[in-house]
Amino acid sequence: MSASFRVISIGTLASNPHWGERGAVRPPHATTTLITSGKAKILVDPSLPAQVLIQRLVERSGISPDEITHVFLTCLNPIHRRGLLAFERAQWLVSEREREAIGGQLVASIKEAHSAGDADLVKTLAQEVAIIERTIAAPDKLEVGVDLFPLGGVTPGLTGLLLPSAGATTLLAGDSVATLEHLAAGQVITPCYDLEGARESFTEAIEIADWIICGRDNIVPNLSRRF
Template sequence: MDFKVISIGALPANPLWGERSPVRTGHATTTLVRSNAVGEASKPVNILVDPGLPGPAMVARLGERTGLEPDAITHVFLTTFHPETRRAIEVFSDAEWLISPREREWVGVPLAQSLGRLAETQRAAEAAGETLDEDQQRMLEVLRRDVAVLQRCKPAPDKLAEGVDVFPLPGVSPGCTGLLLSGRETTLICGDAVATAEHLEQGKVLPSCEDREQAKESFAEAIEIADLLVPGRDNVVVNPTRRPF
């Protein structure tokens, strides 16, 4: 089992830099995990975590960093359903898409309700001989895409591959989930539970967390378990609480 960071992410606004509103396009760090299927040593597995760049950029970066084409990816795993984790997910149409069951449930109900309300508004407008305005039409398209993506995402099993286990990190969202990689060192792909190296150094969680106290607990668990951490918006870092290895 091994892993490689494909693309280093960025926060749209980093509060630790004094930024209070977006100054850049946010995108998640994307990581490739290579292992074998559970119980099948001869069956390779390529898991792409959080393909946050736009499709063409994601394909280019994957090729630059690994030489792989999109059809070589067997699984896509989302740490959350945030749009910045999944911009390029449709590029990997041959892969199995996975997300934590808790995240899928938490996102799915309000998403379906929002789509239902807007679809009803559209039907009422059409009955009156009118159409949705541009903003409503754009939102309808976004909601339809999001629902289609979520429907395609399957609940992730506890173990994705040999040496690759899901690791719940609730707080940023109720279903935020990382991947724990077991090798010579223990590595945790954190998602936004640990946003950047600076958040790690300062012991900070994102202010946008759904549950701040739960996010702090997950942050502490991440530090406790891993030798290496892959933050949601930064490159891999050594756990500062661990001795050099």
């Protein structure tokens, strides 16, 4: 049995260098996708503000927030999880590598903020830690036809979801493949946690997927595999 999917909201970069843009020209947000496998309804990267995302979810799928069983975060970048609190009843999942790496960075930052006497920053960082503590390390197979696909580089543990089927393989690539233009140019977005790792992950993505759901764009065909 293969999983089905639907793009709920198409993401965008604050500025796209392939469009000649410099500096932030719009609010960035990530692409949000709904995956259905059996009884599981998995929402990937709930990026829009909660009320906007709830409306978009109903418009695009007829599903209410309470029906979402899992939320999967391709990374812990705050841009990818603005609407997370709208899905309190769901399991919040993220790769173990991303969870440990970002959690460790936040704990270190809290210690530095304490030492500097910055109470406001300590409070903000503690809220971030609380969100990460609520997440669960995702298993290698989320559901039937939904497999984790590590794509670290842009962030330490960025992880996509691979949806294999008899006709074609679809990869939810997160920010490892940001837009159609980045795919066509063979480029990764910057800055990256590990630029070389990001480039390797980009290569792995285009080697395996027939269709790619970009982290900041729509679903696009991987022409290097299809033709």
